[in-house]
Amino acid sequence: MGLKSMVIDAWSWLNYKPVFSDPTLGMPNRRAFPQAHASWVPAADERRLAAYKLLAAYDNNQAAELAAVRDGDSARERREFGDPSMFVDTLVSHVLGREQHITVPGAEQAADGDSSAAAAERVQDLLREWAEEELLPMRMLQCERKAVGLGDGVYLVYWDQGKNRVRIKTYDPGFYFPVLPEDGDGADFPDRIHIAWELPEDVKRGLKPRLRRITYELDWIRPLSASGLDQGGRPVRAPVMTVPDEGEQPVPAIGAGDQVDANGAISRQYPWNDAPTFRTCYLTDATWELGDIKGPIDVDTLPLDVATFAASSDGEVLDRLDLYIDFVPVIHVPNTVPPAEEHWGQSSLAKALQVFDELQGTDTDSSRASATTGSPILALSGKAVGQSKRERAVGPGLIFEIGEGGRMDTLNTAPQLAELRNHRADLADQAANIVRLPAVSLGTMDPSKVPSGYALELSLGPLDSLISGMRLARAHKDRLMLRFVQRLFLAGQHPDWAGITPLPAQLVRGPYTPTDKAAVLEQVATAYKAGLVSLETAVRCLTEAGWPIEDADREIEQIESRAFEQARFLADALGNPDEVAAFLGRQAPDVEPVPVVQLPPVPGDSQPDDTAQAGQQTAQRGGGGSS
Incomplete structure (x- = not known):
């Protein structure tokens, strides 16, 4: 009957926009998205590429420019004040955390002399050196900016022969075309x-x-x-x-x-x-x-x-x-956990995109209303004296002379402007609720209005669940990247990696919410003093709370080098100065042998040799004791 079929896929949340879903064909507009309709682009990727371009337009305040392709130049008059970009930047900072650390399980026990722990510490040190040389936090920021805003990010890990190390590069997901299995899980590695x-x-x-x-x-x-x-x-x-042998075929x-x-x-x-x-x-x-x-x-x-x-x-x-x-050294990073049998993630702006359209309309109306509020509309009745129509423009210090019975009326649009601003605030709150970004995470809440720390923690509940899901989608990808890095160093035969066996490594992302450092310190100190946690766990908790600890292992060594009270207890328990010195990270002093005590001779003793003298002294002591 010529009716358009309803399409439900990973990008159907954009079907409401005519420029994305043509009313008759249901496909993206060819003039707005010519790249998606290139002859070499598979049909299954056309909507995906169009969605990436549309989301990038919102992120760069160009949604009106893209809408003008279909709706005409009047669409360019809409105001865009960067709300989508602010949401993306906020989510990127939260999902990354304040800092990122590479850890290898077991590396913190290297001081105990365990060979496996020493190997873990060696791998951890090499990975951290590589991350510093390769500017890994910056690469991650580039990829996360794409993943949060567009729904997908792409890493390429490769061996650079010139630099003699593993390199990492970020690609736009619009360049990424995996050949997915038709009968397999979309989450499988292509x-x-x-x-x-x-x-x-x-x-x-x-x-x-x-x-x-x-x-x-x-x-x-x-x-x-x-x-x-x-x-x-x-x-x-x-x-x-x-040629294997002479006379044989090659x-x-x-x-x-x-x-x-x-x-x-x-x-x-x-x-x-x-x-x-x-x-x-x-x-x-x-x-x-x-x-x-x-x-x-x-x-x-x-x-x-x-x-x-x-x-x-x-x-x-x-x-x-x-x-x-x-x-295959290409890592696809979805922004969200893909649905069953799907491969692609979803942009954090997806569900709130219609609210952003309403914000654009409200911003445009507010801009027009503010013009009439700043330059009010005047209505004159009666005959003006000595002024032409050209001289009746409103300006500071302007005087209108009106004839007998005349009057002047002013059109006040300030109430309408105030209502538009209130409506904008409601829309901004609605967008934040949909994206699950509370006002405190956006920095729009007055700290003095927070009744207590517990209330603040409750308000961050939606953000906690959001970031937990986003980090879950990235956890395996982070481990996969570090696994590829180790293998590529071995394949490149780097001398520092000779004889090293790749180990599971983790990329730990730091905290993203405000933390009460004093409360964390009190909890950690109480637990450590009671012997409920180890020093390694205590330092790790402080690091995650935002304390300026760059290297946990080095911090533990410095703490133990000044733990003289614990060293004294260790000396009393073991009686071994070498182990006590190793605990303090110092060299045990050389102890000279204690000389044998020589007793003074007994008066009247005339034995010439020491043996006889010692025997006589023993007999005298024995006799004295018996008497």
């Missing part, structure tokens, strides 16, 4: 991922519009290949052939350390696996001219015979280059 975007025409360099696609694919290990040229002079990779060579089983399958032993595996990750970096892409072709089926392959810094052609890793 074996093939494309990162693709269009390059504009460069007239000065004579370059036409192009499409660049970087592909990471997990596939079976194949024979060794090397950089070469095809018949047309295009750089490609070709198999390396070897056969494909295999990589160093690879093994071929009886079935012809190639296996490889990676330093982080206990058993050999048959899979590896291949990298392809290719570019196409958009004019060469014809027919029903999408990003996953682009023809490689007309592509131009890039080269790495060491000259390797990136045409299915074997990376010698058994994982």
Whole structure:
């Protein structure tokens, strides 16, 4: 009957906007979202890319500009005062926390002499050094800004041969095109991922519009290949052939350390696996001219015979280059826990987007009303004396001369302006309630109006549940990133990582709500004094409460080096000065042997040798005792 079908998917909360869901077709407007309708974009990704652009427009105060594509230039008159951007910035700061720490379980027990704890401490120190060199907090901020505002973020972890360390890069989720399994869970890790975007025409360099696609694919290990040229002079990779024995036919060579089983399958032993595996990750970096892409072709089926392959810094052609890793180093970070069988997260602005539209309308009406309040409308009745119509504009010090029986009336729009401001405040509270951001977290609440700390804690309840869910969606991704970093250091054969076994590491995000440091200190001190918690746990609690402790292990060492009272108890219990010195982190002093006590001779004793003298003294003492 020509009726539009209702679409319910991960982006159906945008169906109310005509520019996103055409009233007749139900698809995004082609003039507003031309990138989503590119010939190489899969049909399943069109709404996703359009949603990203629409959300980015709200974040950058350009929603009116995007709406003008369909509604005309009158839509540009709407005022946008940055409310969505403020919500995004607030949520990003909360989900990141005040600071981030990399911890490896067991590293805090390294002082006990345990070899496994020492290995954990070594891995923890190396990861922290890498995070400092790579500016990890800044990279995380870039990714979280995308994830909170758009719903998804993307990390790429790779080995940089020039810098001799692992690097991390953040991509816009609009460039991310995973090949998801049709019969599997959408939360599974895809074996093939494309990162693709269009390059504009460069007239000065004579370059036409192009499409660049970087592909990471997990596939079976194949024979060794090397950089070469095809018949047309295009750089490609070709198999390396070897002659087993003289007179035999050449056969494909295999990589160093690879093994071929009886079935012809190639296996490889990676330093982080206990058993050999048959899979590896291949990298392809290719570019196409958009004019060469014809027919029903999408990003996953682009023809490689007309592509131009890039080269790495060491000259390797990136045409299915074997990376010698058994994982895809691309990490997708959803903003929320995806629904069952889904892959994509949801923007934090999603459910409140209609309220932001109402805020824009209220801001526009308030702006117009303030103009009439600042420059009031006057009505004159009667005949004006000596003034033309041009001289009747309202201004400071202006005098109107009105004839007999005349009068002047003023249109007061201040009450309407006040009502609009009250309405705006109600809409702002409504948006905060929907997003679950209480006024105290936005900084709009007067601290003097908080009755007690308990009331403040209750008001933060919605925010606690929100951040808990957002951090839950990121917990596994954070651990996965640190796992990839360790494996890439081993694959890159960095000397500092020689002989190290990768260990589970965690990225601990700091507190996000105001904490009563005095109350936390009192609780921790009482529990530690009563022997209910260890010193390591006490220092960790203080760190999470916001105390300026940069290195918990170093802080514990400094505390123990001044714990002379506990050292005295340890000396009384063990009687070993070496262990007491080790507890204080000091060197035990060299103790000279105590000399043997020599008793003075007994008067009248004439024995010449010490043995006889000692025997006589013993006899005399014995005789004296018996008498």
